[in-house]
Amino acid sequence: MLEPHVLIADNINRTGIAKAVFTTRQGGVSTGEWAGLNLGLHVGDLPESVIKNRELVSQILGVQLSQWVCGEQVHGKQVAVVGKEHVSRGAFVYTDAIPGTDALVTNQPGVVLSTFAADCVPILLLDPVQKAAASIHAGWKGTKSQIAKETVRVMQEAFGCDPANLVAAIGPGIDDCCYEVDDKVYDPFVNEYPRGAAFFKANSNGRWQLSLPLANRQILLEAGLRPEHVERFGGCTACDIDTYFSHRAERGATGRLAGLVVLL
Numbered sequence: 001m002l003e004p005h006v007l008i009a010d011n012i013n014r015t016g017i018a019k020a021v022f023t024t025r026q027g028g029v030s031t032g033e034w035a036g037l038n039l040g041l042h043v044g045d046l047p048e049s050v051i052k053n054r055e056l057v058s059q060i061l062g063v064q065l066s067q068w069v070c071g072e073q074v075h076g077k078q079v080a081v082v083g084k085e086h087v088s089r090g091a092f093v094y095t096d097a098i099p100g101t102d103a104l105v106t107n108q109p110g111v112v113l114s115t116f117a118a119d120c121v122p123i124l125l126l127d128p129v130q131k132a133a134a135s136i137h138a139g140w141k142g143t144k145s146q147i148a149k150e151t152v153r154v155m156q157e158a159f160g161c162d163p164a165n166l167v168a169a170i171g172p173g174i175d176d177c178c179y180e181v182d183d184k185v186y187d188p189f190v191n192e193y194p195r196g197a198a199f200f201k202a203n204s205n206g207r208w209q210l211s212l213p214l215a216n217r218q219i220l221l222e223a224g225l226r227p228e229h230v231e232r233f234g235g236c237t238a239c240d241i242d243t244y245f246s247h248r249a250e251r252g253a254t255g256r257l258a259g260l261v262v263l264l
Contacts, residue, residue: 002026002027002028003027003056004023004024004026004027004028004037004053004056004057004060005023005024005026005027005037006021006022006023006024006057006060007021007022007023007024007171007172007233007234008020008021008233009021009022009124009169009171009231009233009261010231011167011168011169011229011231012124012126012167012169012261015126015128015167016264017126017128017131017263017264018126018128018133018261018262018263018264019061019062019261019262019264020124020126020133020169020259020260020261020262021057021060021061021259021260022122022124022169022171022172022233022234022257022258022259022260023037023039023057023257023258023259023260024036024037024172024234024243024244024257025037025038025241025242025243025244025245025255025257026242026243027056028049028052028053028056029049029052029053029056030045030046030049030050030053030255031049032045033250033253033254033255034049034254034255035255036255037053037056037057037255037257038050038053038245038255038256039053039054039057039116039255039256039257039258040116040118040255040256041090041093041094042094043254043255043256045255047093051065051092054068054091057258057260058112061112061260061262063110063112063262065088065091065092066087066088066091067087067088067091067110067111067112067262068087068088068090068091068112068114068260069082069086069087069088069089069090069091069098069104069106069111069112069113069114070089070090070091070094070097070098070114070116071090071097071098071101071102071103071104071114071115071137072090072097072098072099072100072101073097073101073102073115073116073137074100074101074102075102075137075139075141075142076100076101076102076141076142076145076147077102077103077142077145077146077147077150078100078101078102078103079101079102079103079104079105079134079147079150079151079154080098080101080103080104080105081105081106081154081158082098082104082105082106082111082113083106083108083111084108084110084111086098086111087110087111087112090114102115102136102137102138102142102147103115103134103135103136103137103147103150103151103154104134104135105125105132105133105134105151105154105155105158105159106132106133106134106263107130107131107132107133107158107159107263108263109131109262109263109264110262110263111262111263112260112261112262113133113134113135113260113261113262114135114258114259114260115135115136115137115258115259115260116137116256116257116258117137117139117171117172117173117237117256117257117258117259118237118244118245118246118247118250118254118255118256118257119139119173119174119179119237119238119246119247119248120137120138120139120140120142120173120174120212121137121138121139121143121170121171121173121212121213121216122135122136122137122138122170122171122172122173122257122258122259123135123136123138123148123168123169123170123171123216123220123259124136124168124169124171124259124260124261125151125152125155125166125167125168125169125261126166126167126261127155127159127161127162127165127166127167128165128167129161129162129165130155130159130160130161130162130165131263132155132158132159132161132263133261133262133263134151134155134261135259135260135261136148136151138173138212138216139212140181140185140189140210140212143189143193143196143212143215143216143219144188144189144192144193144196145192145193146193146219146222148168148216148219148220148223149219149220149222149223152166152220152223152224152225153223162224163223163224163225164224164225164226166220166224166225166229167229168220168225168229168230168231169231169232169233169259170213170216170217170230170231170232170233171232171233171234171257171259172233172234172235172236172237172243172244172257173212173213173234173236173237174212174236174237174238174246174248175211175212175213175214175235175236175238175239176199176201176209176210176211176214177209177236177238177239178236178238178239178246178248178249179209179210179211179212179238179248180203180205180207180208180209181200181207181208181209181210182207182208185208185210186200186208186210189210193219195218195222196215198218199211199212199214199215199218213232217230217232237249237257241254244257245257
């Protein structure tokens with residue numbers, strides 16, 4: 001077993017009021033197609049391996065696994081406001097996760113917000129003024145639905161957050177170097193989010209290359225975040241399967257990395 005390797009979301013951590021990390025596949029106890037630090041309970045790995053991996057990551061954050069809150073993640077745009085009454089939901093059993101939810105927000109210390117991905121983009125938000133945080137799962141469907149903007153709206157409504165104060169960390173996700181899509185993605189994407197057309201590049205195959213990280217950065221800026229408050233951590237998941245899990249590069253047989261944030 002190797003110690004987990006994580007990416008520290010420095011722009012959140014240096015505020016001193018929260019801890020935030022993105023995990024990689026390096027370290028952990030999982031074997032086979034999930035080898036390394038798989039944190040997904042829904043991908044066929046041994047539950048006891050996933051729970052051990054989650055406990056190893058919890059140690060880095062200085063928390064207990066029982067403090068985690070997980071959403072079902074259905075590629076929608078539902079945002080759940082959670083508190084201490086929700087802790088442990090989805091932490092030990094996937095079917096106990098908050099149903100139909102792809103983003104979580106809280107203003108309560110000690111509640112660990114989680115998001116899981118293997119090409120989709122994990123995003124973590126912090127408001128250091130109102131002391132609120134969020135975790136977001138943004139695949140292509142969530143991105144076209146602008147789930148990041150919806151999360152900012154919920155933070156404004158629930159906690160009085162000013163988007164200009166929010167700090168955003170965009171984690172490892174598939175980029176336009178590796179993410180080839182056809183009109184079945186392009187058409188509904190630009191119909192729902194017309195500005196998103198800027199993040200597609202036509203290729204020589206008559207298809208498109210899509211950058212999910214850049215699209216989500218733009219959505220956050222449109223939601224009112226300042227450019228200097230939005231940082232990206234990690235690279236393209238499909239480019240580097242020694243470091244990350246990639247659903248596309250590994251043809252669906254892979255684990256999940258996580259984005260995690262907790263208010264102190």
